[in-house]
Amino acid sequence: MTINGVSDVEFPVQKQLEAYNDRNIEAFMQWWADDCEYYEFPSRLLASGATEVRERHVARFSETNLSGKLIARISVGNMVVDQEVVTRTFPDGPGEIDVVAIYEIGNGKIEKAWFKMGTPRLHAAKTQ
Structure with missing residues (x-):
């Protein structure tokens, strides 16, 4: 089944990314189950x-530069795997990081999620 061109298993993942x-x-939290689990892979x-x-x-x-850019998505059964590049503000400054996110979906919500993070790449400092 699809909803707006997105499979029903991928739908909660897409909506939470938006x-x-x-x-x-x-809006983000409505896609997470009450008893969800969130892991560092x-x-x-x-x-x-x-x-x-x-x-x-x-x-x-609260980070004004926060965004996740979806690079690729696959799904098998009730599992969805996203490859993303996330832009955010790290303790050392703004930059981006590669992320693999694995979601287990049940009853239309994210029940478990695992995140594998790459190494942050800081943006070059602006010179005046």
Whole structure:
């Protein structure tokens, strides 16, 4: 089944990415299950439950340059894998990072997610 050209398993992943890019925490959270789990790949639990996922993203959503650019997406069964380039402000300044995100979908929501991060690439400092 597809919704607006996106498979039903990919739909919550697409909608949460759109909300991420809009920095809209309410729209973002509606796609995460109440008992979701959020991991640094492969198995380091970073957030357990929607409340902790929300807490992780509230500060991040205040970054005015925050955006995730989808490079590729595949899905198999109830799993969706995204390759993205995320632009954000790191402790050392603005830059971008390669991300592989793996989502497990159930009942139209993200139940589990794993994130494999590359090495941040800082943007060159602007000279005046």
